[in-house]
Amino acid sequence: MPTFPFEIVSPEKLLFTGEVEAVVVPGMEGEFTVLKDHSPVMSVLKPGIVEIDETAAVKTQLFVRGGFADVSPNGLTILAEYAIPLAELxxxxxxxxxxxxxxxxxxxxxxxxxxxxxxxxxxxxxxxxxxxx
The missing domain is CATH 1.20.5 (Single alpha-helices involved in coiled-coils or other helix-helix interfaces)
Structure with missing residues (x-):
């Protein structure tokens, strides 16, 4: 599956940066999945789980409490109000x-x-x- 650049940043730290196959984002209007060449969009985030598929076998989940997602031709950037690996929640x-x-x-x-x-x-x-x- 084709990959695209993704990063998620909170005020405390950079939580993830790298090439991914897909990211499920908890948008305020509902969850949406970003794949390579997704149409540009900005969304407010609701508290929820960001699911990151680095590959079919490597998946990461992060809890976010608000923020913004920006899908552009350069990839996906999430600016999270607060974020933590789900395993640490x-x-x-x-x-x-x-x-x-x-x-x-x-x-x-x-x-x-x-x-x-x-x-x-x-x-x-x-x-x-x-x-x-």
Missing amino acids: DSARLDADVTAAEADVARAKDDESRRIATEKRDQLIELRGVLKL
């Missing part, structure tokens, strides 16, 4: 994320901020249920 860390999201809801100053914070909190709670953490 535990219930305590996810519970802390939910607690922080609940605090964001409580601090929201207007309806739009409250809606966004509530949506993020609900996505984290749903993810916790799906991952059974």
Whole structure:
């Protein structure tokens, strides 16, 4: 399968850079898969799992908590608000994320901020249920 350049960066570090066959991205409007020569698109990310297929046999999963994905002729770049290898995600860390999201809801100053914070909190709670953490 043809490959394309991909990198995912968080404020803390570069989590992955290299040639990949496919990446599944948790876009705000739904998951989408990026393959070589994908049409250019930008998407806001929702909390979820980025699935990286380096090859058919080598796959990596990362948990992201928001950010942006930019698909261009040069490949895919994800700027994650927060990202961690899925293998390192535990219930305590996810519970802390939910607690922080609940605090964001409580601090929201207007309806739009409250809606966004509530949506993020609900996505984290749903993810916790799906991952059974």
